[in-house]
Amino acid sequence: MKIFSEDGMCFVDMEHALTINEVSAFKKDLIPLLATDKEFLIHCIDLKEIDSAGLQILISLKKQLETEKIKFEVTAGKKLKEFISFFMLGEYFEGDMV
Amino acid sequence: MNLDFIDMLDGYKAENDELLQNMEDSLMDIQENGMDDENINAVFRAAHTIKGSSGMFGIDYIVDFTHIAENLLDKIRNHKIEINDEIIEILLACKDQMQTLIDFVMSDPEGTPNEEIQSTSETLINELAVYLENDTPAEKLKDNTKQVETTKTKEKAETTLNEYKISIDFGTDIFDHGFDTYTFINYLQEIGEIKNIKTDLESIPALADITPTDCYMSYIIDFHSEKDSNVVEAAFDFIKDSSTIVVENLTKPTIVIPEVVKDEKVEEKVPLEIKQPPKKDIPKIKKTTSAVKQTNFIRIEASKVDSLINQIGEMVIANAAVMQKATDFKNSELMETVSTVTRMLEEVRENAMQIRMVPIGETFNKFKRIVHDTANKVGKKVDLIINGGDTELDKTVIEKIADPLVHLIRNSVDHGIEAPEDRKKFNKPDVGVLQLNAYHDAGSIAIEIIDDGKGLDADLLLAKGIEKGLVSPDDNLSEKEIFDLILQAGFSMAKKVSDISGRGVGMDVVKRNISDLHGSIEIDSTKSKGTKITIRLPLTLAIIDGFLTKVGDTHIIIPLEMLVECIELNQTKKSQMKNNSYINLRGKVLPLLNVGEYFNIPTNDTSRTNVIVIQYGGQKMGVIIDELLGELQTVIKPMGRLFKELKYFSGSTILGSGEVALIMDIPIMIGMMEHKQKEHIA
Numbered sequence: 001m002k003i004f005s006e007d008g009m010c011f012v013d014m015e016h017a018l019t020i021n022e023v024s025a026f027k028k029d030l031i032p033l034l035a036t037d038k039e040f041l042i043h044c045i046d047l048k049e050i051d052s053a054g055l056q057i058l059i060s061l062k063k064q065l066e067t068e069k070i071k072f073e074v075t076a077g078k079k080l081k082e083f084i085s086f087f088m089l090g091e092y093f094e095g096d097m098v
Numbered sequence: 099m100n101l102d103f104i105d106m107l108d109g110y111k112a113e114n115d116e117l118l119q120n121m122e123d124s125l126m127d128i129q130e131n132g133m134d135d136e137n138i139n140a141v142f143r144a145a146h147t148i149k150g151s152s153g154m155f156g157i158d159y160i161v162d163f164t165h166i167a168e169n170l171l172d173k174i175r176n177h178k179i180e181i182n183d184e185i186i187e188i189l190l191a192c193k194d195q196m197q198t199l200i201d202f203v204m205s206d207p208e209g210t211p212n213e214e215i216q217s218t219s220e221t222l223i224n225e226l227a228v229y230l231e232n233d234t235p236a237e238k239l240k241d242n243t244k245q246v247e248t249t250k251t252k253e254k255a256e257t258t259l260n261e262y263k264i265s266i267d268f269g270t271d272i273f274d275h276g277f278d279t280y281t282f283i284n285y286l287q288e289i290g291e292i293k294n295i296k297t298d299l300e301s302i303p304a305l306a307d308i309t310p311t312d313c314y315m316s317y318i319i320d321f322h323s324e325k326d327s328n329v330v331e332a333a334f335d336f337i338k339d340s341s342t343i344v345v346e347n348l349t350k351p352t353i354v355i356p357e358v359v360k361d362e363k364v365e366e367k368v369p370l371e372i373k374q375p376p377k378k379d380i381p382k383i384k385k386t387t388s389a390v391k392q393t394n395f396i397r398i399e400a401s402k403v404d405s406l407i408n409q410i411g412e413m414v415i416a417n418a419a420v421m422q423k424a425t426d427f428k429n430s431e432l433m434e435t436v437s438t439v440t441r442m443l444e445e446v447r448e449n450a451m452q453i454r455m456v457p458i459g460e461t462f463n464k465f466k467r468i469v470h471d472t473a474n475k476v477g478k479k480v481d482l483i484i485n486g487g488d489t490e491l492d493k494t495v496i497e498k499i500a501d502p503l504v505h506l507i508r509n510s511v512d513h514g515i516e517a518p519e520d521r522k523k524f525n526k527p528d529v530g531v532l533q534l535n536a537y538h539d540a541g542s543i544a545i546e547i548i549d550d551g552k553g554l555d556a557d558l559l560l561a562k563g564i565e566k567g568l569v570s571p572d573d574n575l576s577e578k579e580i581f582d583l584i585l586q587a588g589f590s591m592a593k594k595v596s597d598i599s600g601r602g603v604g605m606d607v608v609k610r611n612i613s614d615l616h617g618s619i620e621i622d623s624t625k626s627k628g629t630k631i632t633i634r635l636p637l638t639l640a641i642i643d644g645f646l647t648k649v650g651d652t653h654i655i656i657p658l659e660m661l662v663e664c665i666e667l668n669q670t671k672k673s674q675m676k677n678n679s680y681i682n683l684r685g686k687v688l689p690l691l692n693v694g695e696y697f698n699i700p701t702n703d704t705s706r707t708n709v710i711v712i713q714y715g716g717q718k719m720g721v722i723i724d725e726l727l728g729e730l731q732t733v734i735k736p737m738g739r740l741f742k743e744l745k746y747f748s749g750s751t752i753l754g755s756g757e758v759a760l761i762m763d764i765p766i767m768i769g770m771m772e773h774k775q776k777e778h779i780a
Contacts, residue, residue, distance in 0.1 A: 020273050023310035031306065052279040056302055057310050064305035086280070087317075088295045 010037040014044045018054030045077040117144040126466040142171040150332025160199045163219045167192040261348040262321040269340030270312040279315045290323025411733035418754030458536045459487020472511040479529040486536035492638040502608040514551030545633045554623035556580045581621040585609040616748045618765045644732035648725040649694045650701040653759035660764045662711040692722040714764045719771045
């Protein structure tokens, strides 16, 4: 996972995995940025591995950002789209997925 | 099998091994104490869970086999079939076969069992079939086992498509156990069709409030399947203790079933816990008290605990080195701080060691089956009585002692306890008694195997020993020494060799295994009355509380648990001894061993020496040493091959100064002292 934060915009490249192994670092690294950044883009195009813990943290982030009225976008690759579709959450992420 | 699950196989095996052991214990209980609803339900639940988890893994050959055994168990628990010894034997054999099949999965997850395994499964299915259906041909029944699949394929139009509403509230700890909600829901697709999934988004906290490794996922799933609700529930067997799963059948059960499988189908329709009501079927897997209790346990790979203990051992040594430096520098503040760390380390060590301590009862319970099988094989009747099953012992020691115990138990049943007709001649009851006792005794654990059989004939043993050239006719052996002959290699008294015992190999191996664990074995027997074998083992092989002493420049550690008291041996007492190797300790004779003299250690000729009184197996002796240095957490290090012959020391440890201290093997010392005294008397 790589995080770039500049001019109030946070870009998170999830690289290949968003699983139980990444979620703790995901929260730890993003929480401080909530106070500074006004736009979050989670880049999941290259994702090869995702699990429920990964999906859960994405939902959790989306909820947090909605509360704080911070813009949230996810660039979803095939793997993430399949996963979201399996759980029938397309509607929930509609408008956020690019 | 479903390859998505391959990483979970270890968990699958561990869980099922436990269930199979429960199954065996319950069956043995039924055999001993008669039919009991609780026990038969436990056996049924074990079979049902094994079937469910195997189904989830896609291991069809286990599902098919277990399904038949489960059907019979269901009839027994519903009192449609009366259980008897013959059925118990078949069910025990089925349990063994399930174990074989599970072991096969572990060895070849993607393979198919070989012909031998398949043939055993078929034979057992045929045997079960006899009880399941009156005069139903076994093959027909075997075909019926697959009715859930085959019937539905052939007679699809005639079967019911169930509409389920499945509510799943996953337990917060399921990620910790390596589970993923996706895996369970995805499995449903293999047994039916998911129509809709509604994720409860409200239950997931916002990022600031979430513990990312906890699971907050809850779903409501509309699911269509031809499978019975039991099968649907079984998909969640792995997590039923920590999660809440409600499976509601929204369809009316329609029973339009082909004639040939009607009974079998009805059998399948009987749910595990809850009967299927006409309108709504709501079998609910609740979080019960026992389930909550189970979540307090976690399964840890044994190697991780071993590694933790090793690391703590190294920390103990490193801490001793720091303490030594602090003492050398006479830095009192540092010494105080190190003392605090030492105390804390001691607690950590004790807690860590506790993780490895397991009750020996788990091993003892496995012997019920061995006694039962061995007795049946040789046509004897034996009652096994277990005492002290909750006595705890290091897991490593338990693992190593299990095989020697099996050998001793088989010997007792095969050679010790007489056949019923012979017992009558001695006015003994038909049923022999074999007792397994375990208790803690001065830092060690004592395990007794006591039988009320024919006992050992000392005269015969001696004659055999002389014949084999193991002893000479001139040797004046005590009864105990004669009994010890059976522990020698190649010594067998069995008149005929059976596949159980009697080949003269084994008892020497038993002795060697026990010696390797720094334990001892003692045989006591009375002709026609019975035999008692006592094994004493150290509680642990890793870290002990020791007492550091010094003889000359050599450091010697006495295991604290075996130390009774320390006495100063001043000149007055020395003169009272009059060069004898014993003292009068409060009116009792205490034999003494001067360690310095015995091991030729150059000692400083000081006027003050000390006696440490040690005790093991009810025997006491005193060892004379120069200095008492105090208690020490002792990390046991093996002596290495070079010192293999050094039998009076069980290991060594590294002191804070970097010097090596030897750990005295108290059982060997006491044995040696006993021998020395005997020689002296002779």
